[in-house]
Amino acid sequence: DAGVIQSPRHEVTEMGQEVTLRCKPISGHDYLFWYRQTMMRGLELLIYFNNNVPIDDSGMPEDRFSAKMPNASFSTLKIQPSEPRDSAVYFCASSEGGGMLDTQYFGPGTRLTVL
């Protein structure tokens, strides 16, 4: 069975450009999470969805970031306009349930560089 799929794997863009990151969760998983990882701050939760509905977006850094989940098999994280400090690895993860012991499975990540 395929794991969490993310695209692109690498993205290099210039400051001010729009960036769209994509994620396909594991089939049957009801929860989807977006994380950002940097050396300085480690792995941070940005937002998560349950059954395509955003539940908690308190980790989204600012209005330049937005996330959508139009259906159970697809989600996007958009940054507009992008800034150099957005450079990070962005991970998408999914889990079958939202219980405390439900395992989150991570995708391979998108390495974003904003010049």
Add this chain to the structure above:
Amino acid sequence: RKEVEQDPGPFNVPEGATVAFNCTYSNSASQSFFWYRQDCRKEPKLLMSVYSSGNEDGRFTAQLNRASQYISLLIRDSKLSDSATYLCVVNIKSGYSTLTFGKGTMLLVSP
């Protein structure tokens, strides 16, 4: 105080050695605890959950001390393939799978 704190390391150990990592968490209401492993330039993967009674999975043993608010991971008979960053993870919000990650402890196992 940071929510989840770990010694970043690196811990350099020879093959066959026993190594232990600790992690402290600040929120006494934390509900569940995990160790994730992250290889260089890869995604985090669940290594093991940490139960109140402690648990063991092969060469790996995890312990939880709620009174002192720390979690430990013990690796016995280290292998070269154990070289990775180990992330301490805490679920702080009750009822929802919102994980808070430590920055990780790097382990380097040498021949």
